[in-house]
Amino acid sequence: MPVDHRECVRCVMDTTDPEIVFDDNGVCSHCHYFDNEVKPRWKPDERGAEALSRQIAVMREYGRKREYDCILGLSGGVDSSYMALKVKEFGLRPLVIHVDAGWNSESAVSNIKNIVDHCGWDLHTVVMDWPEIRELQLAYLRSGVANQDVPQDHVFFASLYKYAVKNSIKTVLSGGNLATEAIFPRSWHYTAMDGKNIRAINRKHGSGSIKKLPIISFWQYYFYYPLAKGLKTFRPLNFLPYNRDEAIEELKKIGFKEYGSKHCESIFTKFFQRYYLPHRFGYDKRRPHLSSQILSGQITREEALVELSEPLYSERELENDKLYLRKKLGLSQDEFEKLLEAPKRKAEDYPSDEKFYKFVKSTQARVEKKLGLRIRRYS
Numbered sequence: 001m002p003v004d005h006r007e008c009v010r011c012v013m014d015t016t017d018p019e020i021v022f023d024d025n026g027v028c029s030h031c032h033y034f035d036n037e038v039k040p041r042w043k044p045d046e047r048g049a050e051a052l053s054r055q056i057a058v059m060r061e062y063g064r065k066r067e068y069d070c071i072l073g074l075s076g077g078v079d080s081s082y083m084a085l086k087v088k089e090f091g092l093r094p095l096v097i098h099v100d101a102g103w104n105s106e107s108a109v110s111n112i113k114n115i116v117d118h119c120g121w122d123l124h125t126v127v128m129d130w131p132e133i134r135e136l137q138l139a140y141l142r143s144g145v146a147n148q149d150v151p152q153d154h155v156f157f158a159s160l161y162k163y164a165v166k167n168s169i170k171t172v173l174s175g176g177n178l179a180t181e182a183i184f185p186r187s188w189h190y191t192a193m194d195g196k197n198i199r200a201i202n203r204k205h206g207s208g209s210i211k212k213l214p215i216i217s218f219w220q221y222y223f224y225y226p227l228a229k230g231l232k233t234f235r236p237l238n239f240l241p242y243n244r245d246e247a248i249e250e251l252k253k254i255g256f257k258e259y260g261s262k263h264c265e266s267i268f269t270k271f272f273q274r275y276y277l278p279h280r281f282g283y284d285k286r287r288p289h290l291s292s293q294i295l296s297g298q299i300t301r302e303e304a305l306v307e308l309s310e311p312l313y314s315e316r317e318l319e320n321d322k323l324y325l326r327k328k329l330g331l332s333q334d335e336f337e338k339l340l341e342a343p344k345r346k347a348e349d350y351p352s353d354e355k356f357y358k359f360v361k362s363t364q365a366r367v368e369k370k371l372g373l374r375i376r377r378y379s
């Protein structure tokens with residue numbers, strides 16, 4: 001760590017976020033954000049239970065004469081898997097989609113099967129065109145940007161929206177939640193939902209077409225789907241007392257196997273979070289995840305510090321994953337190692353809708369402040 005490294009006294013965020021600010025007591029801006037912005041939206045209590053049952057009634061009523069009440073994207077991770085169990089308990093009839101972008105671990109495949117079998121649902125697996133996903137992933141590695149998860153994340157959400165519209169569904173259920181994901185430094189990543197940026201990176205560094213992939217523009221994401229198509233994202237886990245460890249115990253009862261850490265259901269995401277980001281940029285994603293858990297009262301700061309002191313990878317596991325990744329991407333060891341050392345760039349160095357993105361975000365914040373409410377449909 002650099003000499004001027006500083007860590008918050010309440011959570012475990014630190015100066016690897018260049019925008020972090022500390023107050024006189026050493027408490028960071030993320031903690032203040034949690035208290036002022038997140039807490040009012042997070043309702044793991046009776047208010048949440050009431051809002052949840054109202055929302056369930058709306059979905060049921062909408063789906064009464066239709067095949068589905070809502071759409072549910074199942075990645076096989078803890079959040080979406082636990083949400084699936086709850087949705088079954090609510091008696092909802094979701095269209096269950098799994099987007100296969102080629103990086104599922106074996107445990108993810110068996111976990112997904114166990115969940116849909118337990119819930120008695122049909123699973124619709126949307127398989128992305130592997131040669132195109134591979135090309136796009138290689139373009140991202142060559143581009144040197146931090147967020148290498150964009151190809152996977154983008155096709156996941158774009159597929160969900162497209163299938164929702166195709167099946168006349170209005171509610172997209174998301175496992176996203178404030179209990180484990182409230183804190184995230186914006187400076188680390190550019191949004192995954194800017195199709196213009198994705199196409200630009202592919203034009204500059206890719207070697208093929210990405211026409212078969214569902215790529216949507218920022219405009220479609222922010223306006224077309226929510227306003228023209230009336231699509232609304234609902235995050236049930238924000239209205240429940242969601243505790244990650246307890247959720248894993250409940251999931252284990254139906255044969256769920258743990259991945260070791262958050263988002264490691266995808267082998268690429270595991271490598272990206274545990275090696276690529278810390279190695280190249282010094283970003284350790286465990287910090288925001290653990291900070292979210294500290295602030296939502298799930299773990300203590302001491303427990304988080306113990307977890308942070310664990311190595312990100314054992315040498316052997318890292319070598320195994322590197323071998324798997326480079327073979328799947330069709331690269332020699334030299335080519336792969338070279339890509340991992342490509343010059344670092346920001347996503348915004350490539351053509352993007354960044355100005356539009358910033359304008360939307362700042363207008364939204366101003367209006368919300370003035371009206372004292374949240375107008376965001378996709379939060």
Ligand SMILES: [Zn+2]
Pocket residue numbers: 008009010011012013027028029030031
């Ligand atoms: Zn803090």
